[in-house]
Amino acid sequence: MADGVPDEIWAEILGPALRVSDAAFSDTSEDIFMSFAESSSALLLVSKAWLRVATPLLYNVVVLRSKAQAQALAATLKSNPDLGRFIKKLRVEGGFAISMHKILQTSTNITHLFLSLNIVSDNACGLCRGLPLIDPGHVILHSPRHYGLSVAAYKLLETVEKCITTWKTLAVVDIPNALAIGAMLSLAEALSKAPNLTALVISDPHRNISAIPSYVREIASNPSLKCIRLKPPLSLGRRLIDAVVKDPKMKALFELPNDRDLSMEKDVPLPSGSVRPVQLSADMVLDDSIWSRVLYFALYRTARVRYWYHQNKPPSTYLAPLLVSKTFARLGIPHLYERPFLETPFVVGSFASQLAENPPLRQHVRYLTIAHSGDLAVFKSIISHTPALVELNGGHNCSPVTWKAFNDLGGFTGSTLLSFQAIPISKASEAVNTAVFSRFSQLRSFWWSSRTVFKTAPKLIPANTFDNLVDLTVNNCDASFLAVLSHMELPSLRTTTFSAVTAGGKSFFQKHGYKLQELTVSISQIGSADVAIFNNCPSLTFLGISCDDKTFLNLSGLKASDTHARLERIVFKLPSYRMKQNQRGSCGRFLLSLDGKAFPALREIEHPHCSWPTTDPEISKSHFVRWAEALQDHNIQLVGKTGVQWRRRLKYMPKKTAKNA
Numbered sequence: 067m068a069d070g071v072p073d074e075i076w077a078e079i080l081g082p083a084l085r086v087s088d089a090a091f092s093d094t095s096e097d098i099f100m101s102f103a104e105s106s107s108a109l110l111l112v113s114k115a116w117l118r119v120a121t122p123l124l125y126n127v128v129v130l131r132s133k134a135q136a137q138a139l140a141a142t143l144k145s146n147p148d149l150g151r152f153i154k155k156l157r158v159e160g161g162f163a164i165s166m167h168k169i170l171q172t173s174t175n176i177t178h179l180f181l182s183l184n185i186v187s188d189n190a191c192g193l194c195r196g197l198p199l200i201d202p203g204h205v206i207l208h209s210p211r212h213y214g215l216s217v218a219a220y221k222l223l224e225t226v227e228k229c230i231t232t233w234k235t236l237a238v239v240d241i242p243n244a245l246a247i248g249a250m251l252s253l254a255e256a257l258s259k260a261p262n263l264t265a266l267v268i269s270d271p272h273r274n275i276s277a278i279p280s281y282v283r284e285i286a287s288n289p290s291l292k293c294i295r296l297k298p299p300l301s302l303g304r305r306l307i308d309a310v311v312k313d314p315k316m317k318a319l320f321e322l323p324n325d326r327d328l329s330m331e332k333d334v335p336l337p338s339g340s341v342r343p344v345q346l347s348a349d350m351v352l353d354d355s356i357w358s359r360v361l362y363f364a365l366y367r368t369a370r371v372r373y374w375y376h377q378n379k380p381p382s383t384y385l386a387p388l389l390v391s392k393t394f395a396r397l398g399i400p401h402l403y404e405r406p407f408l409e410t411p412f413v414v415g416s417f418a419s420q421l422a423e424n425p426p427l428r429q430h431v432r433y434l435t436i437a438h439s440g441d442l443a444v445f446k447s448i449i450s451h452t453p454a455l456v457e458l459n460g461g462h463n464c465s466p467v468t469w470k471a472f473n474d475l476g477g478f479t480g481s482t483l484l485s486f487q488a489i490p491i492s493k494a495s496e497a498v499n500t501a502v503f504s505r506f507s508q509l510r511s512f513w514w515s516s517r518t519v520f521k522t523a524p525k526l527i528p529a530n531t532f533d534n535l536v537d538l539t540v541n542n543c544d545a546s547f548l549a550v551l552s553h554m555e556l557p558s559l560r561t562t563t564f565s566a567v568t569a570g571g572k573s574f575f576q577k578h579g580y581k582l583q584e585l586t587v588s589i590s591q592i593g594s595a596d597v598a599i600f601n602n603c604p605s606l607t608f609l610g611i612s613c614d615d616k617t618f619l620n621l622s623g624l625k626a627s628d629t630h631a632r633l634e635r636i637v638f639k640l641p642s643y644r645m646k647q648n649q650r651g652s653c654g655r656f657l658l659s660l661d662g663k664a665f666p667a668l669r670e671i672e673h674p675h676c677s678w679p680t681t682d683p684e685i686s687k688s689h690f691v692r693w694a695e696a697l698q699d700h701n702i703q704l705v706g707k708t709g710v711q712w713r714r715r716l717k718y719m720p721k722k723t724a725k726n727a
Contacts (some may be wrong), residue, residue: 076119080109084120086127091155091180092240094208094269097680099129099157101713125152129159130169132682133188134716136162140169147172158182160682161190161218170196177235180206181226183219183245186683190222197229205230206240207253208269215249223249227256236260240267240297243274247281254281258288265293276305278316286319294319354397361387361398367405403430409461411439418444421451429454437461438489442471455479460488469494469518476505484510490542491516500550503531510534510558515541520550527553539563548574556581564588566612566639575602586610586639589617600630607632607667612639618649629664637672645675650689657693662700669702676706685715 084106090098107124110117130136136158143150150172157180158166170176170193179202181193207226209215215223230236239257241250257263266285268275275296285291299321310316364387388398408414414436421428431452438445438460445467449455458479467475472491475483483506497519506512512535527550536558540547542565552573559578563586564571571591579602591597592611599609638653645653657671679688694704694712703711 071115073115073119076115077123080116080120081123083109084123084126086129086155091127091129091157091178092206094242094271096159096184099131100678100680103713121149122152125149127155127157128153129157130162131159132685132715132718133160133162133165134718136160136165136169137718138716140165143169143172151175154178156180158193159184161185161188161193161222163189164192166190166192167196168192170199174200176200176202178202178204178206180208181222183207183209183215183223185216185218185222188218190218190225193222194225197225198232201233201235203235204238204240205233205236207242209242209244214246220249223253227253230256231259231261234261237262238265238267239263240269243268243270243279250279250281251284254284257285260288261290263288263290265295266291267295267297269297271298273303276303278306278309278313282316286315291319293321295321299323354393357393358397358401361394362401365398365401367407399427400430403427405433406431406435407461408434408436410437411441414439414448415441415444418447418451422447425451428452431455433457433459435459435461436464436489438464438467440465442468445471446474449475449478452479454482456482457485458483458487458489459485460490464489466490466492466516468492469498469516473502476502480505480509481507484508485512487511487513487539489513489515491518493517494519497521497546499526500528500531504528506532508534511537511539513539513541514543514547516547517542517544518547519544520546522546522549522553524553529553529555532556532559534558537561537563540568541565542567545570552577560584562586563610564591564612566614566617568612570594570597572596575599579603580605582606584608584610586612586637588612600628600633604630605632606630607634608637609633609635610637610639613641615641618645618652630667632667633665634667635670635672636668638674640674654689654693657704658696660697660700660702662702671697671702671704672706672709673704674707676704678706678710678712 110120110124128139130139150169151174153173153176155178156169156173156176159180159182179200205226207223209219230239239260241253241257245253257266266282268282282294286294294316307322310320310322365384367384385402388395388402406417408417421431428451432454434448434452434455434457436445436448436458449458458475467489469491475486486506486509491514493516499521509532512532531554533555535556538551538556538559538561540563548571556578559581561584562578562582566588568588569590572594575597579599582603583605585599585603585606585608587597587599587610589611592599600606653673660668660671662668673690676690679685679691685691690704691712695714697704698712698714705711
């Protein structure tokens with residue numbers, strides 16, 4: 067650490083990392099301060115200089131979200147009361163018992179106070195005793211919407227009302243519009259007697275106020291009041307504005323949006339009917355190259371947004387660039403046809419006609435998503451007119467194609483196709499040989515779903531089939547399909563995925579298991595002694611577990627003898643619905659049984675239903691939190707789809723336990 071740097075410089079450097087904005091401090095969201103990143107207090111541990119400079123900055127704004135945090139702060143201030151003078155803004159999201167009295171005793175310089183009335187299982191005795199000891203200038207009250215107040219919350223509100231009439235520096239009060247009418251009128255009466263109240267802020271995020279409330283008129287009788295503001299500013303509806311304008315006193319107090327904000331329809335100049343793209347270069351070839359690249363990004367689509375309801379813009383807007391000029395149409399059409407998404411029978415048929423009537427378009431089709439509806443003639447017409455096709459995906463509710471159509475696909479595009487995904491194949495009427503697979507010489511990613519039976523005689527299966535295959539997904543298959551794969555070399559295979567209904571595969575794993583780095587298997591396969599996943603796949607770093615509503619992993623799927631030196635990550639593949647109670651219990655027992663000694667490289671487990679609670683009561687009830695903390699004892703992190711890890715929170719120590727400690 068550099069010596070001789072003035073504290074003022076360090077303060078400017080550390081300030082942004084420790085500062086809490088006014089907007090964040092007053093935000094009424096329950097999770098605004100729920101963070102899973104490294105605590106800002108870690109900066110104090112860097113050096114003595116940083117500790118000296120950052121301590122006042124850290125204590126400038128204090129946010130208490132749990133009883134344990136309040137208890138820890140109270141203990142800190144008891145041992146070092148001087149820290150209390152640094153606290154200028156205090157946000158309290160609960161009652162937190164007697165700890166709050168100890169905190170407020172030493173925090174007499176508080177200017178901004180945020181109090182949440184969402185007090186359920188706690189009591190506010192400490193707050194009620196401590197509030198008369200301070201004199202804030204700005205008080206923010208927050209009340210949960212659609213829920214009544216608890217007895218503790220009502221006692222706190224009564225204490226606040228008494229303090230309002232005695233707080234000399236109180237100038238701004240932010241109140242919610244969610245309180246019951248009786249509580250609002252009682253609070254309004256206290257605010258009407260506040261000695262130096264100058265501004266009233268009413269939080270109305272759901273725009274429930276359509277007329278001037280009676281409690282506002284009561285507060286407006288305070289002679290020191292200068293301003294009434296609604297939050298957010300545009301929550302003033304037309305009826306409320308008209309009522310305010312008609313009342314001279316209210317008009318003088320309310321902050322009204324200006325005419326521009328009130329305008330519901332703005333005059334937007336219409337574009338000229340004649341539009342020409344800007345000439346970017348004197349060289350027309352270079353000019354076309356630049357605009358072509360721009361249009362590539364404008365028209366680019368992926369499988370993630372292949373359905374219109376997943377996009378922010380409708381089809382007409384998506385195609386709008388092609389209507390700008392003839393130049394844009396000429397340059398953009400190749401990009402439009404490069405990644406077509408055919409989601410309805412009408413669109414599929416129209417696309418087939420376009421390719422048949424316009425041969426120059428065929429060479430542009432490279433990535434095709436098609437919702438095949440069963441019209442095999444149209445399907446054959448399309449695949450026969452796409453000689454440059456490298457990726458073929460099934461669209462939404464794609465119907466199966468026949469075995470003959472799959473054969474035709476190999477003949478037309480097998481030499482160029484790199485990926486075949488999500489198109490099921492009907493079961494052939496009799497056992498077939500594997501010659502068709504040899505046609506897909508470049509295939510790197512293959513999705514298979516068919517109950518077709520194959521002839522498994524080794525002499526009928528070319529060993530060099532699928533030499534370039536890297537990623538294999540088996541959604542549904544006959545046992546003979548895995549037997550066929552067992553006779554192939556598959557030298558490039560690294561990733562394999564099986565659905566939740568797949569069973570068996572002993573010969574497949576014995577042949578190819580050593581190559582696999584990423585593997586997703588069914589419950590049946592992971593628990594099978596014949597398949598022996600952990601023994602047959604020594605290079606495995608990723609293990610997915612496919613489950614459905616009928617099958618879920620339990621302790622029988624993991625034996626005490628199962629060990630793996632390289633496995634780093636386990637991912638549960640589950641349906642989107644919530645787990646049933648028995649599934650939740652089964653999942654918990656499995657997670658808690660994992661031993662770091664058996665899987666020394668394991669660092670992360672992903673569960674798609676895993677989400678972290680944001681409030682103290684929710685945290686205490688969450689089974690995911692309990693599992694995550696148990697796994698962290700083995701240096702394993704539990705995450706959800708977002709990849710966010712749980713960070714341990716301070717634990718509340720009951721009074722007797724704290725004394726013994």
